[in-house]
Amino acid sequence: MVGQEHKESPLDRGYFRYTGWVLLGLVWAGGCRLLQPASPVERTLLTSRQLTRQAMAALAQQQWDEAVGLAGQAVETCSADVDARQVYAEALWAKGLRQEAIAQMAQLIQLAPEDAWVQARMAQMELELGRLVQARQYANQALERNPQLTEAWIVRARVARHLGDFRAALADYQRALAYAPNQREVLLEVAELYRATKQPDRALAALHRLADTYAPGEEPAQLLYLQGLTYIELGRYPEAAEQLALAIQRGGASADWLYQLAQAQAAAGQWSQADQTLRQALALDPTHRGSRELLNRLESLRAAQNPLPR
Template sequence: MAVASTSGCASLRKYRVVPESVAKCRKLSREGVAAMERGNCQQARTLLDRAVEISPTDIDARRQYAEVLWNENAKWEAAEQMEAAVRLDPHHGPTVVRSGEMLLDSGSPDRALERASQAIALDSTLAGAWALRGRVYRQLEKPNQALADMQLALRYGPHATDVLLDISELQYEMGRPHRALTTLHHVLDSYAVGEEPRRALWLEGLAYSSVERPVDAIASLRAANGRGEPNADLMFQIAKAEAAAGRPTDAAATVQQALAINGEHEPSRVFLAQLQAQMMGDVTLRR
């Protein structure tokens, strides 16, 4: 009987009864995640809000709720929920990193820096932690420190195209367009033809312009233009490349497209006036 009693206690410990509130929370969380995957963000928000209300100490529910809020552009609410998840489990590096990412994108770089340092202290091989700190330093206008951290992020996560793209942007901003192009080509090679991200193609065009390869710049910028909504800044850069390639008429037409997108785009207005003066001068000279 003693043996049977001991065995029974072990079985009870193995199949521990979950409190009703926890079970309900988990059910609502699963339903919320499913709703989010279907694209029904409002239903997901309602379900996960209820899950957190029922079981405030459930870490997964907090994290999932934060992501739903983030997708709905409720950034500060999302950051607060992820911060609550960190307080519940301060030793989970990925949660600490995600909290820092939300804080940074919500306009709180100092707090994001604290989270990045916390995550690095927890796990110095966590690529996301180094990438976060690099992005914080970049926002704080410390490019050398930012680049060093980004390179460490790449060491621990060598296939992270977003980090490669951040590095290429830093290199361009630091006046190293040739290095930026080399890094960018690694990024672009990882995508199928026609699926390259606009951000990478746009930067490639700017870098080509900086190294005086305007024809290549036009091709990259035109490709970027086909990846999203019309953008006056992008059209302006195409016009500048066309002018540098000796195509003032094309440049004038392109910059007029930029002004059609945004009539108040001052760089385009100034550049159009310069192009028109140049073309009028050329006509006068030919006469």
């Protein structure tokens, strides 16, 4: 992620399709169906949904054990409740019980075989487990059901990136951005991929698009830092120095960041500023090799330009 943001919970990352829960209605055929008037089956479903809502609240508070217990009870109460099983899978995943979560997702796919979102979520899980073939398979199945599903395009792009197929990765990232143009994580990954493939001009364009998703003055320091590095790659050293200085001002100094700033300053002919920046870097980390070597080179250049009188 860009910047120092809070640790995301499963709810933050949009694992669930619904922002609210419908307590009355029909669920999948053959499962717990609501009847009129009230019946034991209706009461069973209502109990399942109540437990599911409590499990979601526990997930939001990162109370993994409680979430797993409540969601598990919901599934036991009504095994055909798709929402209960979805939350159960997410609770298991959040707790670190990855294989158990995958097993629940497999059952969820059987309950809802045409649900593209479920296929995409399974693809995300498989990708996190490093099972690239399975991840791509589920992503493709999701896209067969919904070609505009952003999450599935993102998984496909990440699989291609892991496999070193950067051209395919960029194509899938662009498809994702066509449906979610302000997706920050995708814009960042696109910029990183352009930098990795020696296309700094396109990387900078992606970083500018990412910066536009923030209010002026609220851009994360890491984003500003990446912009500065990209300006260096483009040979635009004064702009690099300005951006890197802003990143340090906003995010705090480190020896590595100060070293990059000093490189930009030196390349821009700002030797005195570079000298000062390097001394700050070495004050933070006296063993920082890059800063020591650049400082020695600057001192040698100054000595060559201003030889001592004989």
